[in-house]
Amino acid sequence: MSLRTAAEQFAVLLARQIYGGIGAIFCLHRIVPDAERSALPDNRALEIAPESLRAMLAWVAGRGLEVIALDQVPERLVRPRGRKFACFTFDDGYRDNLTLALPVFREFGMPFAVHVSPGLIDGSASLWWYQIDAALGRGERLDFAWRGREYGWPAGSLEAFSALAKMIREELGEAREELVAAICVAAGIDAVGLQKRLMMTWDEVRRLAAEPLVTIGAHTVTHPVLRLLGEAEALAEMADSKRQVEAQLGGPVRHLAFPFGGANAVGSREFRLANEAAFSTATTTRCANLFPAHARHLTALPRLTVSGNYPAPDRVRKLESGLLSARERKFQRVVTG
Ligand SMILES: [Zn+2]
Incomplete structure (x- = not known):
């Protein structure tokens, strides 16, 4: 009988999926000790225990996957080489990314990115x-x-x-x-x-940004469902978040993660607008690995969500068979619409 934790098993299944492509970007949210995790499944899904994160990174390292920074992803898609790669991203800007995730990533010397929404940080948009x-x-x-x-x-x-x-x-x-x-x-x-307890302050975002392993990206200003907005507003949400985070950090912000990120929240218009807002990459939560063809769709990159609720039995079976990611991307290699 396997002694693997649920998180380890899930990491194995996710990483297996990478073999369909040249790499994958993983989407996480929070690192939360088991005893403090939410009772609500939707929020629990956002929360991975520190020991599960450690097990996941140990597995990725043991498997010989190359963990690369988000900044390196575009070049890697244009000129694929070497081992399969993995790239870790966190969304929203939770304080535990600094206090609990960073120490674990440091243990492994692995880079990660954190996409922050200025409105969630300064409290003008509610968590x-x-x-x-x-x-x-x-x-x-x-x-x-x-x-x-x-x-x-x-x-x-x-x-x-x-x-x-x-x-x-x-x-x-x-x-x-x-x-x-x-x-x-x-x-x-x-x-x-409550929001102040859970989210980083700008000072904490700057501390995280000063870490050589960390890349800070943007996540819109107010975390809206972009598809519900008019074109000018949707563009402003993306471009203003880039400008505001750049002003806070005093340096360039090149990456965007779309809020929610599923097909009902973002589509081809948002991919075009992220390009207009001069992001080098923009990531969704559509479940797929990366292929060289994604080099032509850098503002529509899929991510594999690492959920604190996995492995739910039927989802595991589908992941294991490869059916889930294939079906979620409608059996195409690259989803752009
Ligand atoms: Zn988010």
């Missing part, structure tokens, strides 16, 4: 997925009014999280912030304090 999590974990029920309608769910309801996440994603700008505030006030949670 609603964790605020709603807290709101649903408090008291017996969550009841609130929005646009003249009453909403209510029993505490801890999974349906409530899905329904609220859908409502919030569909709202834009100020309205989205007002909706999140209405929920947090009704639940009596300190939404601002």
Whole structure:
């Protein structure tokens, strides 16, 4: 019987997928000790325990995969050579990327990238997925009014999280912030304090940026569903996040990760706009490996999501068979639309 942890097994399965291409970019969010992980599956999926990350990197190293910085990916696609490569990226800008992820990556001397949203860092855009999590974990029920309608769910309801996440994603700008505030006030949670605890400050982003192993990228200003925005707004979300992060760091920012990143959040228009915003790469969360043909689609690069919930049995089977990534990319080698 194998003594491998769930995370190790998943790393094996993910890495196996790389053999279909010349490399892969992995998408992670948070590193969280097991005892502190969220009870909600959607948020738990964002959270990998430090020991699971260590096991994953040990496996990648043992397997002889070359871990490269995001800056090296374009050149590597244009001129494929050497071993298969892996590239690690984190989205949003959580404090644990600095306190828990960095020490583990340092142990292995492996580089990684962190894509930050200025609005999530300065608090002008809410970290609603964790605020709603807290709101649903408090008291017996969550009841609130929005646009003249009453909403209510029993505490801890999974349906409530899905329904609220859908409502919030569909709202834009100020309205989205007002909706999140209405929920947090009704639940009596300190939404601002929670966000400050979870996200880095700009000083911490600068400390991370000063690490030779770390590349800082952008992730839009307010973390919207880009497809819901008009073209000018979508471009501004990308270009302004680049400018704001550059101003904070005093150096160039070359990489963008699209918020949410699935086919319902980004498509060919967003790939073109990321190019117009002068990003060298932009990454989605579409599940696929990298092929030399991606050199012509640098602002539509797929990533393999490392989920804290894997391996869920049927997903593992599909991954193992290669079916999942093949089906998610509609059996084409390169998805551009
Ligand atoms: Zn994100």
